[in-house]
C-alpha cells in the first residue's frame with residue numbers, strides 16, 4: 001500500500017509540510033509506504049495544449065511532472081496539499097496538476113484522493129473544491145476527515161497551534177488507510193467496474 005503526497009508550497013518546512021507530516025506519521029504507523037514530493041519551489045510551467053502527451057504518453061516538458069507520473073501510477077492514494085494564495089491553490093501546483101492529470105493515460109480509478117489546504121485566514125473551502133476536482137474527473141474516490149481538510153497558520157510553524165486542524169489530518173490519514181485497504185479487498189473480490197467506451201460531447205453548435 002503506497003501513498004504519494006504532493007506539497008505545493010514553496011516552503012519545504014512551512015505549514016503545509018507540517019499538515020502533511022501529521023498524516024505521514026499515521027501512514028507510517030499503519031505500515032503504509034509514503035513518498036513526499038515538494039514541487040512548490042520548482043520551475044514548473046503550465047500546459048500549452050500541444051497534444052504531444054496524447055502521442056508520446058508523457059508531457060513534452062520533461063520535469064517533475066514526468067518524474068511524478070510513474071509514482072502516481074503505482075500509488076494507491078494521492079494527497080495533494082496547497083497553501084492558499086488569493087483564495088486559490090498555489091499557481092505552481094495548479095500547473096503541475098493540470099499537466100500531470102492531462103498527460104497521463106493510466107487508469108486512475110479507485111486510487112483514493114485527499115486534498116489538504118493551509119491558510120492564514122480565508123479561501124480554504126474554495127481551494128479545497130478546486131483540488132478535489134482533479135480527483136472527481138478521474139474516477140478517484142475522495143476521502144474525508146472530521147472536517148473539511150483545512151489547517152490554519154501564517155508564518156512557518158504556526159499551524160502547530162491549530163490543534164483541531166492537525167487532529168483532522170490524523171483522522172484523514174486513518175480514514176484514507178481504511179479506504180485504500182477496503183478498495184484493495186474489493187478489487188481482489190470483484191475487480192474494477194466495467195468501463196463503457198468513451199463518449200465525448202462537446203458543447204458547441
Ligand SMILES: Cc1cc2nc3c(=O)[nH]c(=O)nc-3n(C[C@H](O)[C@H](O)[C@H](O)COP(=O)(O)O)c2cc1C
Pocket residue numbers: 009010011013014015016017083084085086087088118119120121122123152153154155156157
Ligand atoms: C501570495 C500569497 C497569497 C496568500 N493568500 C492567502 C489567502 O488568500 N488567504 C489566506 O488565508 N492566506 C493567504 N496567504 C497566506 C498563506 O496561505 C499562509 O501563510 C500559509 O500558512 C502558507 O503555507 P506554507 O507555510 O506551507 O507555505 C497567502 C500567502 C502568499 C505568499
